[in-house]
Amino acid sequence: MSILTEVTRVTEGATRPAPLMARKRRNARSNASRALSYAALTIGAIAFIGPLLWMVTTSLKTKGEIFTYPVTLLPANPQWQNYVELFTEQPFLLYIGNTLMYTVIGVFGSLVGSTCAAYAFARFRFRLRGPAFAVMMATVMIPSWVTLIPAYIMFSRIGWLDTYLPLLVPAFFAAPVNTFLLRQFFRSIPKEIEEAARIDGAGNLRFFLTILLPLSKSALLVIAIFSFVFYWNDFMGPLIYLSSQEQFPIQLGILNFVGENSQDYALMMAGATVAILPCVVLFFIAQRWFIQGIVITGVKG
């Protein structure tokens, strides 16, 4: 429970009264240090967001404008046809479609796998529960390279290469971080609620589906958005398993396209903007849950 209150405090952006400064001692010196803090934070923020803004302005430039020295920040005449070109000259719609399919199924799989495992770890006592949970968390340390080569061989033997199956089937089997987050959440749901449900005759499955999951909406949302970002940006998996262009998600599609137009930065930046946009939009819509998720997994590890 304390996790939740802590998180709310952070997400609401409520800062406590600054403990270092007693109010009456708020003198010129603290005003100066405040101004310095603002200056540092502002310069930093420009450095962090600058590249993204520059990406968008570059995507609207002509080929000539990109290679001018000194660098110009804004295009003289926004070239919106760069974006049109993406969809007419390049199979960008196909890439986006593939990515959407991959992302949606991946998110669904992450939810199914992690809720089942987290339910077991959070609400049942059984032998080896502790060790099993520890083993699961320890798998975080295993570099994907160790499992990748045998997994690749396995998937090639059963004819799954150049399909999304090697990427999507494992998605259904409980990723450790998601399971950890959900377990924390499930454990915070009072035993009395479960007892009441039991008295009403609910079994495990019914309790899980009709009570536990609906009560955990915010945790599920956190997992859904982080999984969305993961699958949308996933590059290594598709690189290893997919080979034909019709299968490419946007990550590989862009790479392909960079190879062909290695000098056309305006078009490349337009492509990058389109590929990044869904995550940016999701971030602004669901910022609260992005913050909650990272706080729960990051502080309480």
Next chain:
Amino acid sequence: MVSVTNTRSKSGLSLRKREARAGLLWVQWWFVGFLLFTLIPIVAAIYLSFTDWQGVGDPGWIGVENYVEILTKDPLFWQSLKVTALYTVLAVPAGLVLGFGLAVLMNQQLRGVTVYRTLYYLPSILSGVPVLILWSFVFNRDFGILNWMLGFIGVDPIPWLNSSVWVVPAIVLTTLWGVGGSVIIYLAGLQGVPTELYEVARLDGAGWWRTLFTVTLPMMSPVLFFQLVLALIGSFQVFAQAYILTNGGPNYASYFISLYIYNEAFVGLRLGYASALAVLLFLLILFVTAIVFGTARFWVYYGDTLESEK
């Protein structure tokens, strides 16, 4: 998922046993995945690392030959290890200091802190190819925005990705761009430090720095420790940056271990040798993590009462 019938029918079983049974039923989902996609592949990788398999025919057992070759006569392995170590030494401390510093700055009673928090956090959720393409242009020697800005303070253009000196620092910069996630984590941690401690420090006449070192850092050490471990594990596996930005160049100056494993396995098809490299990488991560855990008792403060359960 037939647990309903299972827990309710066999009334002969004790409550405890029924609970255990149901628990196992729900956990086997994870366990099957663990077996198929983690445990069996690891065992297979260890086996393959003792073979000279090239992807066709049967793997031929050659004992520790791969390991001997890697450790004694493979300059590329040592180069990739050097690159990875250099990256780790630069990126991990820089990430901790920058992330923590930003969080401390934001943890004052400043107006608009939520706006800053948003701006710093956003880049950390963006990754993959589009971001790296953006960076490749940011680093462009003549037309990139980084050299353009450095030009204002009189720095001559730096050939970031084409210089064997600057290429790793450039890749570190791309990583630091994603530091916003840990800023949020530190910020949450800082707001959890009891206010009374600061009151006491103030009454004792401790200044800002003194308070930082005697109150804030000790109280934050568990969070810092966890972030340090995660950052270390991640830094040994850097792949996308090297693959997309430089492909290991110039002259192997950004040839990370992951890139070497990828090339051996999926370009050169020396699957046995690549498995041995991967196993060594795993051992290296285990070793470094163990060392960090070993130092924890000297600097990580868990308070007088331990958290109920980890």
